[in-house]
Amino acid sequence: xxxxxxxxxxxxxxxxxxxxxxxxxxxxxxxxxxxxxxxxxxxxxxxxxxxxxxxxxxxxxxxxxxxxxxxxxxxxxxxxxxxxxxxxxxxxxxxxxxxxxxxxxxxxxxxxxxxxxxxxxxxxxxxxxxxxxxxxxxxxxxxxxxxxxxxxxxxxxxxxxxxxxxxxxxxxxxxxxxxxxxxxxxxxxxxxxxxxxxxxxxxxxxxxxxxxxxxxxxxxxxxxxxxxxxxxxxxxxxxxxxxxxxxxxxxxxxxxxxxxxxxxxxxxxxxxxxxxxxxxxxxxxxxxxxxxxxxxxxxxxxxxxxxxxxxxxxxxxxxxxxxxxxxxxxxxxxxxxxxxxxxxxxxxxxxxxxxxxxxxxxxxxxxxxxxxxxxxxxxxxxxxxxxxxxxxxxxxxxxx
Numbered sequence: 001x002x003x004x005x006x007x008x009x010x011x012x013x014x015x016x017x018x019x020x021x022x023x024x025x026x027x028x029x030x031x032x033x034x035x036x037x038x039x040x041x042x043x044x045x046x047x048x049x050x051x052x053x054x055x056x057x058x059x060x061x062x063x064x065x066x067x068x069x070x071x072x073x074x075x076x077x078x079x080x081x082x083x084x085x086x087x088x089x090x091x092x093x094x095x096x097x098x099x100x101x102x103x104x105x106x107x108x109x110x111x112x113x114x115x116x117x118x119x120x121x122x123x124x125x126x127x128x129x130x131x132x133x134x135x136x137x138x139x140x141x142x143x144x145x146x147x148x149x150x151x152x153x154x155x156x157x158x159x160x161x162x163x164x165x166x167x168x169x170x171x172x173x174x175x176x177x178x179x180x181x182x183x184x185x186x187x188x189x190x191x192x193x194x195x196x197x198x199x200x201x202x203x204x205x206x207x208x209x210x211x212x213x214x215x216x217x218x219x220x221x222x223x224x225x226x227x228x229x230x231x232x233x234x235x236x237x238x239x240x241x242x243x244x245x246x247x248x249x250x251x252x253x254x255x256x257x258x259x260x261x262x263x264x265x266x267x268x269x270x271x272x273x274x275x276x277x278x279x280x281x282x283x284x285x286x287x288x289x290x291x292x293x294x295x296x297x298x299x300x301x302x303x304x305x306x307x308x309x310x311x312x313x314x315x316x317x318x319x320x321x322x323x324x325x326x327x328x329x330x331x332x333x334x335x336x337x338x339x340x341x342x343x344x345x346x347x348x349x350x351x352x353x354x355x356x357x358x359x360x361x362x363x364x365x366x367x368x369x370x371x372x373x374x375x376x377x378x379x380x381x382x383x384x385x386x387x388x389x390x391x392x393x394x395x396x397x398x399x400x
Contacts, residue, residue: 008038008128011160014322015148016040017135017174018167019048021111022294022311024118024129026165028068029319031126035326038159040133040150042168045119048131052198052271053111055223056208056305058396059104061312070117078109079222081207084394086381088212088374090259093381100384100391108208110223111308138164138177142288146177163289163334165318166296167311170280175296178287190277190301190356191363192216195234197248201267203228210303210359211255212373217360218255219303220264228267233360240272248272277301277356279349285314285338293318298345303359304352305394313399314341344397351393 014030016023019041030037041048057065057078065071082105083096097105122129135150141164148159166174175183203222211218216233223229232251249266256264280299285292294311317340321333358376362369380386 008040008130008133008157008159010158012036012038013162014038015146015159015161015164016167017138017148017164018169018172018294018296019043019119019129019131020051020167020169020294020311021114021118021308022315023165023167024115024122025064025068025070025312026167026293026315026319027122027127027129028070028118029064029315030322031122032068033319033323033326035322037127039122039127039129040135040148040159041129041131042134043131045131049112049116049119051112051115052273054302054305054308055108055110055221055229056309057107057109057114058305058309058312059106060316060396060399061309062107064312064316064399065114065117068121070114070121073113073117074107074109077113077224078107079225081106081108083391084208084210085205086210086212086377087256087258088377090257092209092258093377094207095380095387095391095394097391097395100388101395104392104395106305106395108222114308135168135173138166138174138290141177141290144289146289161289163291163322165291165293165315167294167315169295170299172296174290175282175292177290178292182287183282183284185280185282187281188279188353190279190360191236192233192360193236193238193277194219194275194302195232195238195240195243195248196271196273196275197230197269198223198271199228199230199267199269200226201228201265202226204263204265209256210355212359212361212377213255213257214361214370215251215255217303218252220252220256228265234274235363236276238274240274243272245269275302277303279353281342281345281349283338283342285341286334291318291334291337297341298349300349300352301356303355304348306348306352309396310345310348313344316399317341344399347393347397 014037209220219231221229293314
C-alpha cells in the first residue's frame with residue numbers, strides 16, 4: 001500500500017500536482033501504462049473525499065473509469081440517466097439521449113464518490129500519493145528537469161520530474177510556473193449565482209429537470225434515490241443564511257411549476273451554499289515541460305455539467321500521449337495535447353454558455369431577450385436536429 005506519510009521519491013517521470021479527480025485519474029491511467037508518477041495533494045484525504053462538486057458523468061468519463069478499474073461501485077450505485085427534462089411556460093419536454101446520440105447516456109454519481117474510488121485504488125496498488133503536501137512552486141519549467149517544491153510535516157522536499165502536470169486549479173502553484181506573458185486567458189463572469197441545497201428527500205423526478213421561469217432558473221438534480229440536490233438562480237452576493245427553508249421550497253415550487261399533477265417533494269435541508277458563475281479558458285495548456293489540466297486550464301459554469309468531464313477528457317488525452325512517449329519515444333501526442341484539448345474545451349464552453357444564457361434571467365433582461373429564450377426552447381422541442389445537438393453535447397462529445 002502506498003504510504004500517506006512518507007516523502008515521495010525524489011525523481012519521477014510525471015509529477016502530478018493536485019489529488020482531485022483529474023490528478024487521480026491521470027495517475028491511474030499512467031500506472032496502467034507503466035509510466036511512473038507521483039501525486040501531491042495539499043489537502044487532507046478526509047477533506048478531498050468530502051469536497052462537494054459535480055455529480056454528472058458523461059459516457060466517455062464512465063468508459064475511462066471502467067477501463068481503469070475504478071467503476072465497480074459506480075456501476076453498482078450510480079444512477080443511469082437516459083435524458084433530461086426542460087421546463088418553460090408551465091410545460092415540460094424530455095430530451096432522450098440514446099435515441100439522439102446513438103446510445104450514449106449520463107450517470108449521476110457524485111465527484112466525491114469518484115475521488116474515493118480512485119484514492120482507494122491508488123493506495124492499494126497505484127503510484128505514490130501524498131496528502132497534506134503543500135506545493136510552494138514549480139521551477140525550471142523550461143528545462144528537461146522541472147522541479148516541484150513542497151512541504152510535508154513541516155519539512156521541505158523536492159521532486160525532479162521529466163514533466164509536471166498541474167491539476168491544482170486556477171489558483172494553484174503550477175500555473176505560476178509559466179510566465180504570464182506566455183499565457184492568454186479568456187473569461188466571462190455571469191451576473192448571477194447558484195444557490196444549491198442538499199435535502200434528505202427522494203428526488204421528485206427520475207431525471208434532471210432544467211427550468212426556465214420568469215422568476216429565474218432552477219435545477220432539480222439528485223445525489224441518490226433518497227437525497228435531492230436542487231439549485232436556484234440568485235443574485236451575486238446572496239447570503240445563503242438569509243433564506244429560510246420555507247422560502248427555499250416555495251421558490252423552487254414556483255420555478256418548477258408545470259401544468260398537471262406533478263408535485264415537488266419537500267424534506268430537511270442538510271447543506272446549502274452559493275456558487276458564483278464564470279467561464280475561463282487559458283491557452284496554451286502546455287509550456288515547456290509544464291502541462292495544465294482540468295480547472296488549472298479552464299472553468300465552465302455548471303449548467304452544462306462539463307467541469308469534471310472536461311478534466312477527465314484532458315487527462316485521457318494526456319495519458320495516451322505519455323503512453324506513446326514511453327512506447328515509441330515520440331512526443332507527437334504531447335506536442336499536440338494543448339490543441340487537441342482546446343478544441344473540445346471551446347465546444348464545451350460554448351455549450352455551457354448556451355445552456356446558461358438560454359435558461360437564466362439576466363438582471364437587465366428585456367422582454368425581447370426573454371422571447372428569444374422561449375423561441376430557442378420551443379425550437380428544441382420541435383426540431384429533432386436542435387434536440388440532437390443538445391443531447392450530443394450533454395452526453396459528451398468524443399475525446400481526442
